[in-house]
Amino acid sequence: MLRAPAHRVSRTAIWYWFTKALLGWLIAAGFQAFWVVVRDHHEPLRIAALTATVVLAVPHIAVMPWWRYRVHRWEATPLAVYTRSGWLTQEWRIAPISRIQTVDSVQGPLERLFRLATVTVTTASAAGPVRVSGLGAETARRLVAELTANVQSTTGDAT
Numbered sequence: 001m002l003r004a005p006a007h008r009v010s011r012t013a014i015w016y017w018f019t020k021a022l023l024g025w026l027i028a029a030g031f032q033a034f035w036v037v038v039r040d041h042h043e044p045l046r047i048a049a050l051t052a053t054v055v056l057a058v059p060h061i062a063v064m065p066w067w068r069y070r071v072h073r074w075e076a077t078p079l080a081v082y083t084r085s086g087w088l089t090q091e092w093r094i095a096p097i098s099r100i101q102t103v104d105s106v107q108g109p110l111e112r113l114f115r116l117a118t119v120t121v122t123t124a125s126a127a128g129p130v131r132v133s134g135l136g137a138e139t140a141r142r143l144v145a146e147l148t149a150n151v152q153s154t155t156g157d158a159t
């Protein structure tokens with residue numbers, strides 16, 4: 001039976017996802033508010049669009065970060081990397097250590113602000129890389145070091 005990976009992402013990821021969603025919705029609402037202010041025609045349509053944006057934004061911002069935190073999990077063993085992610089659509093991924101080709105860690109500006117990082121494990125899989133996002137920066141560094149050591153000690157051709 002498939003079990004949930006053992007580790008949660010950093011609790012700080014909740015505020016990272018909240019801020020990222022809030023900024024996205026504020027940009028969208030800002031453009032629409034500007035569209036409402038510009039006096040032309042179709043004012044009811046513009047107000048309806050802005051209202052729809054707010055109606056969609058509020059539950060997204062209020063629910064999504066906490067829901068993602070409950071879902072997102074990860075685990076690395078000497079045999080594989082396991083992840084579960086998503087919020088509306090949930091994805092389970094397993095990358096055998098013997099199939100790992102590269103291990104990367106990335107921090108965007110907003111992630112740096114929250115001291116978070118994303119670890120990307122690339123394999124030859126057509127499904128694409130396995131990503132563990134929302135990790136504390138120090139946890140990400142340790143995970144990259146652990147995976148690198150595990151990959152180096154594993155025989156196989158990573159294909």
